[in-house]
Amino acid sequence: MTDAIKAELAPNGRLRAALNYSNFLLVSSRAPEHTGVAPDLARELARRAGATVEFVGYENAGLAADAAEARAWDVAFIGAEPARANVITFSPAYVEIEATYLVPEHSTIGTIADVDHESVRIVSTARAAYTLYLQRTLRRAQIVEADGIAGAAALFAQGGYDALAGLTPRLRDDVRAIPGTRLLPGRFTAVQQSIGVRKERAAAAAYLAAFTREIRTSGLLARLIATHKADGLTIAR
Numbered sequence: 001m002t003d004a005i006k007a008e009l010a011p012n013g014r015l016r017a018a019l020n021y022s023n024f025l026l027v028s029s030r031a032p033e034h035t036g037v038a039p040d041l042a043r044e045l046a047r048r049a050g051a052t053v054e055f056v057g058y059e060n061a062g063l064a065a066d067a068a069e070a071r072a073w074d075v076a077f078i079g080a081e082p083a084r085a086n087v088i089t090f091s092p093a094y095v096e097i098e099a100t101y102l103v104p105e106h107s108t109i110g111t112i113a114d115v116d117h118e119s120v121r122i123v124s125t126a127r128a129a130y131t132l133y134l135q136r137t138l139r140r141a142q143i144v145e146a147d148g149i150a151g152a153a154a155l156f157a158q159g160g161y162d163a164l165a166g167l168t169p170r171l172r173d174d175v176r177a178i179p180g181t182r183l184l185p186g187r188f189t190a191v192q193q194s195i196g197v198r199k200e201r202a203a204a205a206a207y208l209a210a211f212t213r214e215i216r217t218s219g220l221l222a223r224l225i226a227t228h229k230a231d232g233l234t235i236a237r
Contacts, residue, residue, distance in 0.1 A: 062127025
């Protein structure tokens with residue numbers, strides 16, 4: 001790692017890593033210390049830069065993306081989305097997480113394609129990458145945003161909605177917690193998880209592109225997924 005890259009990734013010997021606390025597959029816990037795939041990748045980057053690491057946590061990916069303009073972090077472990085790309089350069093994806101829908105057990109909705117209908121009301125998590133995807137791609141269904149993953153599940157459980165959008169690993173828990181529901185087979189997207197830096201940090205962006213390619217093939221990423229039992233994470237191709 002060159003001095004120019006170190007200066008962009010870890011100014012003054014400190015790498016500030018933004019974490020999305022709502023992504024339980026990447027951030028296992030935040031206390032007494034940060035654990036999970038993303039914190040360990042941040043530690044590896046800091047080690048290579050000869051720097052210390054400081055974690056900057058956010059309750060959702062949208063808040064982390066917003067903080068880029070305030071220069072509140074140096075790297076961010078969040079989903080790559082076009083809506084965030086105006087201020088952030090994303091690395092190639094290192095993992096992906098499938099997203100699908102939970103529906104009432106006796107719903108007439110049988111497939112992913114059935115969801116995009118004028119009469120369908122979908123509950124989804126505000127500013128999540130999969131919600132941004134649905135906002136771009138759905139033409140007829142109505143999306144009702146809730147605050148946080150747990151908030152979205154609670155709103156759907158109250159009744160009156162046709163589908164709950166979410167990451168498949170989390171929805172597998174929700175289908176057990178919300179009686180009379182079932183998962184739709186397949187996926188409507190796979191959220192690409194990347195490492196982002198602010199647009200002006202071109203040297204850091206180039207390094208992170210190489211870093212994500214390396215960890216996908218070296219076995220490091222596979223070991224971290226196994227260590228943290230992050231079932232539901234798939235190494236991106």
